[in-house]
Structures are given as C-alpha cells and as structure tokens.
Amino acid sequence: MKITEKNSKAIFFDRDGTLIIDKNYLNDPDLIQFFPDTLKALVILYNLGYQFFVVTNQSGVARGLITIDQVEAIHQRMNEILKNHHPKLIIEKFLFCPHVPSDHCSCRKPKPGMIEAILKSNCDIDVKSSWMIGDKDIDVQAGEAMGLNTYHIINGDLLSFINKIISQ
Ligand SMILES: [Mg+2]
Numbered sequence: 001m002k003i004t005e006k007n008s009k010a011i012f013f014d015r016d017g018t019l020i021i022d023k024n025y026l027n028d029p030d031l032i033q034f035f036p037d038t039l040k041a042l043v044i045l046y047n048l049g050y051q052f053f054v055v056t057n058q059s060g061v062a063r064g065l066i067t068i069d070q071v072e073a074i075h076q077r078m079n080e081i082l083k084n085h086h087p088k089l090i091i092e093k094f095l096f097c098p099h100v101p102s103d104h105c106s107c108r109k110p111k112p113g114m115i116e117a118i119l120k121s122n123c124d125i126d127v128k129s130s131w132m133i134g135d136k137d138i139d140v141q142a143g144e145a146m147g148l149n150t151y152h153i154i155n156g157d158l159l160s161f162i163n164k165i166i167s168q
C-alpha cells in the first residue's frame with residue numbers, strides 16, 4: 001500500500017496588490033509590474049523549499065473588460081519574467097475566478113474553491129506548513145477556510161513575510 005506523504009509546502013499568492021501592482025482590470029501583459037522586492041523574495045522562498053501557486057479573482061472577465069486569453073497571456077508573461085530572473089522560479093499553477101459576486105460561484109475569494117482545487121490535485125501539500133498571502137481580508141479568509149497559515153501583505157512587501165517566517 002502506498003502512503004501519500006504530505007511533505008511539500010506551498011505558498012498560495014493573491015496576484016494583484018500582492019505580487020504585482022494592482023492596475024485595476026489588467027488586460028495587457030506589457031503593463032505587468034512586480035513590486036520592487038518580489039522577484040528577490042521569491043528566490044529566497046524557493047530556496048526555503050516552497051512551491052508557488054496563484055489564486056486570483058478576475059471579475060473583469062465577467063464584466064467584459066478582460067478576455068480569458070488576456071488573463072492567460074498575463075500569467076504566461078509573469079512566468080517568463082520569473083524565469084528570466086532565476087531559471088528555477090515558476091508559479092506552478094494560476095487559477096482565476098472569472099465571475100462577479102452575483103454569480104455566487106464557489107471560486108471567488110473569500111470562498112476557498114480555487115485553493116481547494118489545487119490541494120486536491122497536489123495531495124502532497126501539507127497545509128500546516130503552507131501559506132496564503134494576500135493584500136485583502138478575502139485572501140486571508142479563503143486561506144483560513146482551508147487551514148492554511150495566512151499573511152496579510154502590505155505594499156507587496158514580501159521580504160517582511162520572509163523575516164517573519166525565518167524568525168519563528
Ligand atoms: Mg489583491
């Protein structure tokens with residue numbers, strides 16, 4: 001019998017206002033702007049053994065302001081920028097909620113549907129050593145609902161998060 005060991009740790013990131021500057025319904029990869037220390041911080045977190053996921057509300061899709069192709073092009077470009085910074089840097093998976101609140105879907109944060117889906121398909125992730133990081137309460141609430149540690153980031157300051165976890 002094979003026992004699945006939960007031996008990997010992950011960080012689930014919100015996207016806008018957390019990894020990149022929130023441009024309000026961003027639909028152009030050329031306008032992606034990471035916060036100043038984000039790439040540096042991601043290398044440190046990679047070296048600490050974390051794998052990375054992004055879970056992002058993109059209601060601009062339902063509002064007709066962003067196409068799904070544009071969302072995917074942005075995510076592809078984000079990974080290109082990461083790889084250019086450090087060959088091992090990668091967001092393993094980007095999940096986005098295309099709905100508006102009135103759709104009452106199960107994926108729009110604060111609902112934890114996107115995190116749940118990733119945990120289901122990556123059953124080696126140990127939630128107790130994993131984190132949800134976001135700039136809004138809804139991010140923290142979604143993470144808490146799945147039993148993750150949570151961190152409310154301010155001004156994209158990921159280095160402060162690192163200082164917190166390495167001083168624990
Ligand atoms: Mg945000």
Ligand SMILES: [Zn+2]
Pocket residue numbers: 097098099105106107108
């Ligand atoms: Zn949704």
